[in-house]
Structures are given as C-alpha cells and as structure tokens.
Amino acid sequence: MRYIHTDGGRPRYFYSDISVLNSSQIQILHHIFRHVNIPANAKWKQNGVTIAGGNGDGNTVDQLSSPYGLFVDDDQTVVIADYRNHRIVQWKNGNTTNGQVVAGDKVKGSGLHQLNFPTDVLIDNETDSLIICDYVNRRVVRWSRRSGTTKGEILINNINCYGLSMDEQRYLYVSDDGKHEVRRYQLGEKNGTLVVGGNGQGDGLNQLNEPTYLFVDRQQTVYVSDGNNIRVMKWNTGAKEGIVVxxxxxxxSALTHLYRPLGLFVDALGTLYVADHGNDRVMRWPQGDTKQGAVIVGGNGYGAEANQFSNPWGLSFDRHGNLYVADTNNNRVQRFSIE
Known part of the structure; x- marks a missing residue:
C-alpha cells in the first residue's frame, strides 16, 4: 500500500520521521546541540507560530505545497522537503516571510537539476550539503549548499527511498518502502548493508510493512516508522527483530492508540514523542509504557487554527527545545515554544 496524497481532501496514508533527544543535548540527525535539557514533564505553548508557509497551497517563495520531512540546523534554519513543489526550501530564523529554494527546479523531472516528490532531507555539515530522498525518481541525491549550485549528484539509485538518517560515523541509513527494509551505506557505496527488516512485508517483529522515516542514535540503534503496521519499531545494533515502542x-483515537504515526523523537530517558498524523496531535509516550501516551500539542480536531493541525507530518526540535511540526495539509510549518 503506497502513500497517496489527494489534491482535494485528506491524505489516505501517512508516515513518519524520527529524531532522538539526549537529556543534556538534542541530537537531530547527526547534529548535536549541547547544554539543552528537556525534562520528562516539559510543556509547550499550545498555540503554534507559523515560521514557514501558511499562505495557501502554492509554489511562490512564501508558500509550501505539502511539506513532509524537515530538518532544523544549529542556527535554527529550517530545511523542508516541499513535496508537491518538487523542491527543498530553506527558511532562515527570523524570516517568516519568504523561503529560499536550495534544491530542485520549477517543475518535477528526472534530470540532475530536478526532483520528483522529495520526501526527506538532512544536512551533512561535513560536506556542507543536503542529502535528499528523491522518492519518485527512486534515488538518493546530494546537493551542495554552496551558492550557485544548480544540480545534484546521485548517491544511490534504484531504491524506494522514503526516509534518511546519518550516524556519528557518517554512515547513511535509508528506508526502502518497496523492499520493507532499512540499509546502511558508507557514502559512495551502492549496495549497503541490511540492518532492519528484509524478511518480506508483514507484521512480525522481524518484519516491516512499508517503513518510512527513521533515525539512528549514538549507539546505532535504529528507530523506524513502520507505516502500515501503525507502530514505531526500535532495532538495537545487530538485532534480528525489533521492539514495538x-x-x-x-x-x-484513544490514548492507547495511534492513527498513522509520523514524526518521532526519543530522549535519553526513553520518552517517545510522536506526531499522530491521523489524529492531528503530537503525543508523548514514557519509556516502558507502550500502552498509552499523552497529548502535548494539538488534539483539537482537524483544522487551521494555531492550536490545530491538518495532518501533522515531520517533527524536529531546535537547540532550545522548541518543537517544529510540518502541518502538511495547512501547507505550513509550526513552531511550539517550550515553556
């Protein structure tokens, strides 16, 4: 079952991306922000502030069209996979008026200067580049962040790439929602090493059913959004099967359930933050309690008010602990300030 986004209504299928938080530092992909502590009982303001988009569905520089995965850099620059605009856009901290196109052309395509429904993006500071899941083109591409860059380069071909993550050794992890697996790659490697799934499509603990977004922590533990199984899985290094977290x-819609989990975030205490996409809310699940979570923002129905979502998608945090959510059908990114 593939994701289908309908122009006139709500998406039919939903997926997630993942980040991990240390209690004394936030780690978003391979960035580590020091001296940040998010307590287990932290609260966020219930009304979000629009920091990107929010001006309707469109392709001008002040608009987004179905934002998917997002990444917050250490200077609070937000990089967004602008899915239906076939581009990656960057919104600098303090400028909520206009974004900047940093990858992709004006139209979808398969040229090296083009993208075709990108689903995820991360920043590799080592090479000052973007690494992008170019979903419909079935490839992973890299674009330099240097001024004047007009095309990318292919890193991996022939893969149903949906989500990306990078560990501290700069291994790249890629989910393949066609093969129901996650592979690890050295940059420049084409085949990779199987690390999660690979046992066919299914709901067993050693299986996945269209994995989407993912994150790898400092111990190389892989967290995976297992889309069609409506669960989040944790695979320890070398494990033959995962753990449902x-x-x-x-x-x-009960607190014991999810309805298509999306963005995920796990702190050092094991607390799990989930963008509960179909329920239009973000939830927190304490470590060891896989039965019930608590709503931390949203949960006020499907809508466009400051305290509502219309299918939340990507999740990320800045170095201050503020929460960023891609509010997909409202074509905006919302920031919720930590209290």
Missing part, C-alpha cells in the same frame, strides 16, 4: 494496536 509505540502503537501496534491498530488505528484509533
């Missing part, structure tokens, strides 16, 4: 009980 949220969901897995079918779709629902």
């Amino acid at each position: 949220a969901g897995g009980q079918g779709e629902g």
Whole structure:
C-alpha cells in the first residue's frame, strides 16, 4: 500500500520521521546541540507560530505545497522537503516571510537539476550539503549548499527511498518502502548493508510493512516508522527483530492508540514523542509504557487554527527545545515554544 496524497481532501496514508533527544543535548540527525535539557514533564505553548508557509497551497517563495520531512540546523534554519513543489526550501530564523529554494527546479523531472516528490532531507555539515530522498525518481541525491549550485549528484539509485538518517560515523541509513527494509551505506557505496527488516512485508517483529522515516542514535540503534503496521519499531545494533515502542494496536483515537504515526523523537530517558498524523496531535509516550501516551500539542480536531493541525507530518526540535511540526495539509510549518 503506497502513500497517496489527494489534491482535494485528506491524505489516505501517512508516515513518519524520527529524531532522538539526549537529556543534556538534542541530537537531530547527526547534529548535536549541547547544554539543552528537556525534562520528562516539559510543556509547550499550545498555540503554534507559523515560521514557514501558511499562505495557501502554492509554489511562490512564501508558500509550501505539502511539506513532509524537515530538518532544523544549529542556527535554527529550517530545511523542508516541499513535496508537491518538487523542491527543498530553506527558511532562515527570523524570516517568516519568504523561503529560499536550495534544491530542485520549477517543475518535477528526472534530470540532475530536478526532483520528483522529495520526501526527506538532512544536512551533512561535513560536506556542507543536503542529502535528499528523491522518492519518485527512486534515488538518493546530494546537493551542495554552496551558492550557485544548480544540480545534484546521485548517491544511490534504484531504491524506494522514503526516509534518511546519518550516524556519528557518517554512515547513511535509508528506508526502502518497496523492499520493507532499512540499509546502511558508507557514502559512495551502492549496495549497503541490511540492518532492519528484509524478511518480506508483514507484521512480525522481524518484519516491516512499508517503513518510512527513521533515525539512528549514538549507539546505532535504529528507530523506524513502520507505516502500515501503525507502530514505531526500535532495532538495537545487530538485532534480528525489533521492539514495538509505540502503537501496534491498530488505528484509533484513544490514548492507547495511534492513527498513522509520523514524526518521532526519543530522549535519553526513553520518552517517545510522536506526531499522530491521523489524529492531528503530537503525543508523548514514557519509556516502558507502550500502552498509552499523552497529548502535548494539538488534539483539537482537524483544522487551521494555531492550536490545530491538518495532518501533522515531520517533527524536529531546535537547540532550545522548541518543537517544529510540518502541518502538511495547512501547507505550513509550526513552531511550539517550550515553556
């Protein structure tokens, strides 16, 4: 079952991306922000502030069209996979008026200067570049962040790439929602090493059903959004099967359920933050409690008010602990300030 986004209504299928937080530092992909502490009982303001988009569905520099995965750099620059605009856009901290196109052309395509429904993006500071899941083109591409860059280069071909992550050794992890697996690559490597799944499509603990976004922590533990199984899985290094850390009980709106989990975030205490996409809320699940979570923002129905979402998608945090959410059907990114 593939993701389908309908122009006139709500998306039919939903997926997630993942980040991990240390109690004394936030780690978003391979960035480490020191001296940041998010307590287990932290609270965020319930009204979000629009920091990107929010001006309707469109392709001008002040608009987004279905933002998917996002990445917050250490200077609070937000980089967004602008899915239906076939581009990556960058919004600098303090400038909520206009973004800047940093990858992709004006139209979708398969040229090296083009993207075709990108789903995820990360920043590799070592090479000052963007690494992008170019989903419909079935490839992973890299674009330099240097001024004047007009095309990317192909890193991996022939892969149903949906989500990306990079560990501290700069190994790249890629989810393949066609093969129901996650592979690890050295940059420049084409085949990779299987690290999660690979046992066919299914709901067993050694299986995935269209994995999407993912994150790898400092111990190379892989967290995976297991889309069609309505659960979040954790695979320890070298494990032959995963552990269900949220969901897995079918779709629902009770605090014991998820309805298509999206953005994920796990802190050093094991607390899990989940963008519960179909329920239009973000939830927190304490470590060891896979039965029930608590709503931290949203949960006020499907809508466009400051305290509402219309299918939240990507999740990330800045170095201050503020929460960023890609509010997909509202074509905006919302920031919720930590209290």
